[in-house]
Amino acid sequence: MRLIVIGGDAAGMSAASQARRRRGPDDLEILAFERGDYTSYSACGIPYWVGGLVDGPEALIARDPERFRQDRIEVRTGHEVTDIDLDRRTVTGRAGSRTFEEGFDQLVYAAGATPVRPPWAETPAGGVFGVQTLGDGAALRDWLAPGLSTAVVVGGGYIGVEMAEALVRRGLTVTLVEKAPQPMSTVDPDMGALVAEAVRGLGIDLRTGVTVSALETDGDRVRAVVTDAGTIPADVVVLGLGVRPNTALADAAGLPLGPTGGLVTDLRQQVTDGIWAAGDCTQVLHRVSGRPAHVPLGTHANKQGRVAGINIGGGYATFPGVVGTAITKICDLEVARTGLSSREADAAGYSYVTATIESTNRAGYFPGAVPMTVKVLAERGTGMLLGAQIVGRTEAAKRIDAFAVAVWNRMTVTEMTSLDLGYAPPFAPVWDPILIAARKVEQALGG
Amino acid sequence: MRLIVIGGDAAGMSAASQARRRRGPDDLEILAFERGDYTSYSACGIPYWVGGLVDGPEALIARDPERFRQDRIEVRTGHEVTDIDLDRRTVTGRAGSRTFEEGFDQLVYAAGATPVRPPWAETPAGGVFGVQTLGDGAALRDWLAPGLSTAVVVGGGYIGVEMAEALVRRGLTVTLVEKAPQPMSTVDPDMGALVAEAVRGLGIDLRTGVTVSALETDGDRVRAVVTDAGTIPADVVVLGLGVRPNTALADAAGLPLGPTGGLVTDLRQQVTDGIWAAGDCTQVLHRVSGRPAHVPLGTHANKQGRVAGINIGGGYATFPGVVGTAITKICDLEVARTGLSSREADAAGYSYVTATIESTNRAGYFPGAVPMTVKVLAERGTGMLLGAQIVGRTEAAKRIDAFAVAVWNRMTVTEMTSLDLGYAPPFAPVWDPILIAARKVEQALGG
Incomplete structure (x- = not known):
């Protein structure tokens, strides 16, 4: 049995690694093609490398081809797949001036995205x-x-x-x-x-x-x-105009693309019998809008690849979608979001109210306390949390995770006012910013 | 109509403030007795005041009696209530060498806790x-x-x-x-x-x-x-031997104490008709053990007081219990927990597995990345998250909030492996420590 992986970054190589964990080399041969020179790297780290904050490129590489070879995963960099034949179960491509053709039983399509x-x-x-x-x-x-x-x-x-x-x-x-x-x-x-x-x-x-x-x-x-x-x-x-799913090959092979332009998979990341896809080339379910979305983030690519690999290896795993969490840092300003923004909530057809509050990262009297702004959206009628956004100077962005878990679980903002969040003066005011925001949006709902 | 509040700290004064928001001074007279000299302060800030890290006591006081008077809430400090007569609806007490007696229609008992x-x-x-x-x-x-x-x-x-x-x-x-x-x-x-x-x-x-x-x-x-x-x-x-609910007066008046020694209230913080209790003198439902617990934290006192005050004011609110979240800092070491510890899970009768992982607060290659240890407990059979503990050097403790929301929602650790948590190199590795911990405990469950 032979597995071919197209794309040697997070999604493809996570799939390869998980499949290998469950099936030994005698049972499953794994061959990955990467058209670039590197495997399994943190593209998110590139701005910090360019800015001189981190060394590169080695530091940004989680595992190189040699490391995969030790696990009996054959990775060929500089190899670009140019055609997939689903009937013959072969891929063809070129490596420099050479061409190659290889057959497969299972295929992981993880070609990523391309900048607009x-x-x-x-x-x-x-x-x-x-x-x-x-x-x-x-x-x-x-x-x-x-x-x-x-x-x-x-x-x-x-x-x-x-x-x-x-x-x-x-x-x-x-x-x-x-x-x-x-x-x-x-x-x-x-x-x-x-x-x-x-x-x-x-x-x-x-x-x-x-x-x-x-x-x-x-x-x-x-x-x-x-x-x-x-x-x-x-x-x-x-x-920095965004990216599009890199699906040309898949499309040419007749694999189904969704309205976002990404490949359509089932919950197990399977596109069709024995053909899997993961990462930036796929579309995902946005659990709040209920619609497909294209969310090209390394964290999803890793998870989807892992899920594909577990299933290829004979296990069972699903990728149940995303809630739109994203964070970044601009100088010392931290920005975070989860769920739907107002624009996205409008597009999804929700009727909702918003509330924005100012609080601090620590107890107001504690050294290092700085302002933090939190905005939340809640659905009219149900009071369900639809989304949250945080902007602050320090110790702000990762607070979005509590909101992300609340969105994931479809919590109402009323229930959120009772949440048992960590309190101590070095870490939060006695009313955590999340609780203050939940209270304010509950009021806005007329509760 | 007259409301008397026993205890002028977080629980009692939150109740007073919320009641006042909903009912004006012509409708509801509010009179609070505090045996000490201060109202509405952050007891959690005392160690930092003693250590010279923050100024005090003023900085630790959220609202002083004068501020409450502006809201037509009469606070009498240096007034110790010594008896509650539920039949006559009166409290008696002493202020220095004087004694006093006052009648009430509604009573909030918020006498706090006393050090062992x-x-x-x-x-x-x-x-x-x-x-x-x-x-x-x-x-x-x-x-x-x-x-x-x-x-x-x-x-x-x-x-x-x-x-x-x-x-x-x-x-x-x-x-x-x-x-x-x-x-x-x-x-x-x-x-x-x-x-x-x-x-x-x-x-x-x-x-x-x-x-x-x-x-x-x-x-x-x-x-x-x-x-x-x-x-x-x-x-x-x-x-530092802990505290006990300060319930002597309530007990003498015949109000019901639970197995933890704390006052027993309903979900609205009512003890019996027109008698309310909130804060460190009460017991709360631990949502994971399903048992009453005594958890003397300012964050709960504030929430319970708010709930009591909303209900006294004619609104509707409930305090649905706690999940045992607590955080602290020792020098630069951050310690956090939520749910049940192993000892508590044993006591509650759960059969469970644990997993402990080492990760980092930021992407490993990012400046300032330091180690973090995460331990999780999951129930056998259901795979439900029972508890989590985090110890790290920085940007660690408040990560417990995501676990706290997951515990609150009775998430399984399998579902948690899919959580959409914030990822960017300055804030987390691409596999967030929470996800790594969820994966490891899922493995330990045999998933």
């Missing part, structure tokens, strides 16, 4: 980078030679903001261009305004409501970004 | 302190004159450990005496061993398995603590 690259970003000139793979990070780092002075980051989501900060750390003059009125559109505009303030506090020239239309180059190198509000000099351009 | 003071601690000599009220804290601070050099803290629970650290900060040579083999018996012994290490790391002479039998005094002042393992010099002795 609008037509204006297509240029033969150097200096324009997406940030998706370790290879992208390495190329960007190589580009950042002394003498460069200006950078433009296009897109103010997580990656855009993190990359803008990284480039400031590298001494560049950074402009962040976002077409929406606020950066970080995954949180509500009032919370996004706090992010905007922090971004500007870093010395980043944040330009919102601005659309990029073209690049200026000198042929070899990018020189400027042209927008509907002027031209911005740029020795380097970073694209 | 064994017979050996009864002495006319000065220098022996419990730590329960702001008055206790003030008296201890007054005692700590220059020239004192040795302190003995008896009892290695939260207050004992926090006070030992505070006294070290004040420059004293501190011995912490605990009769159990480990300090912090609210966590399992293996986790308590980590606490013991941190306590010793502070330069505290920790003596476990040692029982105190007497004090030595020179008549005026304590001089030493006599134990079954020798005599320890002590210019000051702090008692």
Whole structure:
């Protein structure tokens, strides 16, 4: 029996590892193809590597091909699969100038996602980078030679903001261009305004409501970004416009794509008999909207890959979906969200109320107490918690986990006012910010 | 209509405030008696005040009598209620040399708890302190004159450990005496061993398995603590032996006490018609053991008082119990627990498995990543999470909240392996410590 894995990052290699744990090499041969040079790495760490906060690329690699080989998992880097034949159960591809063809009994499709690259970003000139793979990070780092002075980051989501900060750390003059009125559109505009303030506090020239239309180059190198509000000099351009599921091969092979563009799997991560998919190339169930969503995060990729691998290995596991949790840090500002934002709740058709409260991370009298803003959404009628957002200066973001577990369990905000959360002066006010927020939204519901 | 409140701290004054919000002064007169000098204060802050980390006592007071008077809540400090007559609906008491008697329609009993003071601690000599009220804290601070050099803290629970650290900060040579083999018996012994290490790391002479039998005094002042393992010099002795519900008056009046010694209330905090109780003098439902428990924490007192006040005010609210969450900090070591410890799970009759894992607070490669130990208990058969304990160096304790919400919702550890918790390199490894722990205990269950 032979398992082929397409994609050597979190999802694919988690699947491989879990399958191997349950089935020995005599029972199951495992062969993984990765078109890049690296396996099982933390793409989320790239901004910190670029910014010089962490070393790379080695530090960002959880397991390299040699380590997989010790577990009898054969990984071939620099191997790009170009075709899947479901009838013949073969994949074909190329490695440099060579081509290859291999047969499989089971297949894990874990090709990840590709950065959105609008037509204006297509240029033969150097200096324009997406940030998706370790290879992208390495190329960007190589580009950042002394003498460069200006950078433009296009897109103010997580990656855009993190990359803008990284480039400031590298001494560049950074402009962040976002077409929406606020950066970080995954949180509500009032919370996004706090992010905007922090971004500007870093010395980043944040330009919102601005659309990029073209690049200026000198042929070899990018020189400027042209927008509907002027031209911005740029020795380097970073694209933070989001990613799309990388499903071209799967689509060509006839595998089903959902409305998000991601592959459709069952709860066990199976697409069709013996064909599995996991990670950024798939769509997931959003447990609050009840709809499919594309949420390209390493944490989901790892879990989905593990689930696929357990099932391939003969066990039983399911991936029951996500609740939309995400956190990030901009300088010392921590931003977190879970469930649905107002925009998402509207789109899902919920009627809801919101409440926003100001509290502190520690007892107000305790040294190091700093402000924290918490916003919550609750459904009218049921009082069910729909979502929460937190912005604070320290010890803030991971508090979203308590909300995430509450959302997962469909708690009402009334029940949440009774939650038994940890209290001690170095860690929280006696009324935890979560409890204060739950009380306030309960009031807003008329309870 | 007149409401009398016995006890002017968190529970009583929360009840008064909530009742006032719903019923104006023409509708409801509110009169509160506090035998001490302070109202609505953070007793949990006392160790930090004694240690000089925070100012006091003002900073620890949330609202003083003048502030309550502005809300038309009359608070009389220095007034000790000595008798409750349920038939005549009166309380009598003394204020200095005066006596008083007042009638009520509704009564909130919120007399708090009193420190356990064994017979050996009864002495006319000065220098022996419990730590329960702001008055206790003030008296201890007054005692700590220059020239004192040795302190003995008896009892290695939260207050004992926090006070030992505070006294070290004040420059004293501190011995912490605990009769159990480990300090912090609210966590399992293996986790308590980590606490013991941190306590010793502070330069505290920790003596476990040692029982105190007497004090030595020179008549005026304590001089030493006599134990079954020798005599320890002590210019000051702090008692950290826990507290008991202060129910003498309620008991004398015929109100029902439970097996924990605390007052028995219904879900709305009512004891009997028009008689309410809240805070450290009550017992609460432990939602995991299914049994009554005495859990004297300010966070519960505030919630119970709020619930009583809402109901007195004509609204509807319930206090559905606790799940045993508690957190503390010893120097830079953070300790947290929720649900049941192994000892408590045994006592409750559960059959369970445990798993302990080592992880980090941040991605392993991120600056500031430090170790964290997580232990979880899951019921055999159902796989339900019964409890969790965390010990770490930073960004550790408040992670217990996600476990607390999971325990509250009776989640299985299998479902927990799918939880959508916040991930970003500055905040967590890609497999959050909670997920790793859930996976490990699921394995231990044979899943």
